[in-house]
Amino acid sequence: MAKVLCVLYPDPSGGYPPPLVRDGLPQLEHYPDGQTLPSPSAIDFTPGALLGSVSGELGLRRFLEDAGHELVVTADKDGDNSEFDRHLADADVVISQPFWPAYLTAERIEKAPNLKLALTAGIGSDHVDLDAAIAHGVTVAEVTYCNSISVAEHVVMMILSLVRNYLPSNRIASEGGWDISDCVSRAFDLEGMDVGTVAAGRIGLAVLRRLAPFDVRLHYTDRHRLPTEIEQELNLTFHESAAAMVPHCDVVTVNAPLHSETRGMFDDDLIATMRRGAYLINTARGLIADREAVVRALESGQLAGYAGDVWYPQPAPPDHPWRSMPNHGMTPHISGSTLSAQARYAAGTREILESFFGGTPVRDEYLIVDGGKLAGAGAHSYSKGG
Numbered sequence: 001m002a003k004v005l006c007v008l009y010p011d012p013s014g015g016y017p018p019p020l021v022r023d024g025l026p027q028l029e030h031y032p033d034g035q036t037l038p039s040p041s042a043i044d045f046t047p048g049a050l051l052g053s054v055s056g057e058l059g060l061r062r063f064l065e066d067a068g069h070e071l072v073v074t075a076d077k078d079g080d081n082s083e084f085d086r087h088l089a090d091a092d093v094v095i096s097q098p099f100w101p102a103y104l105t106a107e108r109i110e111k112a113p114n115l116k117l118a119l120t121a122g123i124g125s126d127h128v129d130l131d132a133a134i135a136h137g138v139t140v141a142e143v144t145y146c147n148s149i150s151v152a153e154h155v156v157m158m159i160l161s162l163v164r165n166y167l168p169s170n171r172i173a174s175e176g177g178w179d180i181s182d183c184v185s186r187a188f189d190l191e192g193m194d195v196g197t198v199a200a201g202r203i204g205l206a207v208l209r210r211l212a213p214f215d216v217r218l219h220y221t222d223r224h225r226l227p228t229e230i231e232q233e234l235n236l237t238f239h240e241s242a243a244a245m246v247p248h249c250d251v252v253t254v255n256a257p258l259h260s261e262t263r264g265m266f267d268d269d270l271i272a273t274m275r276r277g278a279y280l281i282n283t284a285r286g287l288i289a290d291r292e293a294v295v296r297a298l299e300s301g302q303l304a305g306y307a308g309d310v311w312y313p314q315p316a317p318p319d320h321p322w323r324s325m326p327n328h329g330m331t332p333h334i335s336g337s338t339l340s341a342q343a344r345y346a347a348g349t350r351e352i353l354e355s356f357f358g359g360t361p362v363r364d365e366y367l368i369v370d371g372g373k374l375a376g377a378g379a380h381s382y383s384k385g386g
């Protein structure tokens with residue numbers, strides 16, 4: 001029987017469970033491109049409940065224990081003496097969410113001789129050293145599409161928040177003020193702007209689709225070009241690279257995975273080629289943007305705003321400069337962990353575990369690494385040497 005080690009974020013400060021805000025969730029039929037929603041044999045949780053924190057256990061305990069497996073759930077993931085490290089030594093499966101990532105470094109994979117499956121309850125498996133997983137025959141899988149739309153909605157929210165100067169204006173209202181000049185001296189309409197996405201995969205394309213009605217000019221770059229019908233439908237301008245695209249944009253949104261081609265992409269040099277006063281929204285991964293370059297660009301006014309929810313490391317230390325830089329709209333890593341998304345990725349996690357323990361193939365679109373190489377969604381969207 002297997003040992004499943006699951007790393008989740010801590011419970012709410014007010015205790016678990018938090019009060020239910022709404023009754024149930026809307027029913028979806030399938031994902032926008034027709035991909036089937038997660039399809040485990042059953043679920044042992046109420047959709048809409050908080051599943052991603054330690055006491056939520058992704059709704060997995062009954063299913064795993066009934067099958068005779070051991071489930072260990074912890075939030076204690078960093079440092080050599082962490083509970084994660086102690087249990088990793090004999091774990092068969094590690095489950096982690098990108099919001100509170102258990103960094104599966106090459107050293108940690110080395111110390112986990114039984115490890116066969118690293119499962120991301122969410123999307124984005126860069127917290128796993130994929131080269132080490134390839135070398136050690138560890139399968140890496142994630143719940144592809146589970147929160148792509150959640151993030152796309154967040155991106156649209158952040159673009160509007162920055163361009164319209166929403167957050168400072170809300171603060172002024174909350175603090176009893178009525179300083180209209182202070183609110184509007186950084187506020188613009190999005191209409192007529194050039195908006196570009198680095199990557200037009202599930203999230204990037206969903207952002208483009210959601211922004212089209214705002215009467216903006218839409219741009220994208222991706223290593224896979226979109227079908228001509230979609231380019232025509234959304235009136236998209238394709239660019240060969242991010243470097244070719246960003247000088248033409250007022251707003252840039254980053255929706256690519258973190259790997260060797262994207263690490264540190266938004267550095268001083270690339271940001272210097274952006275329009276003065278451009279906005280950069282990064283909900284992909286913190287390390288795609290150079291931490292200090294972003295701060296410098298906001299301080300000089302080269303960027304009018306930066307927003308996102310991804311940092312490095314996570315959780316970010318209290319003195320991380322992105323917490324205090326000017327004109328930012330940062331949040332903790334939350335966009336892909338709405339209660340709606342949690343229901344999908346908890347179900348998808350169970351689906352992957354059912355395949356893994358049942359000896360049937362994990363859906364190809366869920367695979368990042370398998371059989372000692374990049375596979376499925378991983379072969380499409382990642383490069384080795386991340």
Ligand SMILES: NC(=O)C1=CN([C@@H]2O[C@H](COP(=O)(O)OP(=O)(O)OC[C@H]3O[C@@H](n4cnc5c(N)ncnc54)[C@H](O)[C@@H]3O)[C@@H](O)[C@H]2O)C=CC1
Pocket residue numbers: 122123124125145147148151198199200201202203204221222223224255256257258261262283284285309310333334335336337377380381382
């Ligand atoms: N903030 C959050 O809560 C979340 C963040 N994410 C991040 O967003 C990423 C993308 O997610 P999806 O759109 O669902 O994945 P996806 O696999 O559908 O799309 C990724 C796209 O990136 C493109 N790409 C890869 N390398 C590139 C490069 N060097 N230049 C240009 N394009 C490149 C791929 O061709 C693909 O079209 C994830 O890998 C993850 O890092 C995903 C979900 C939640």
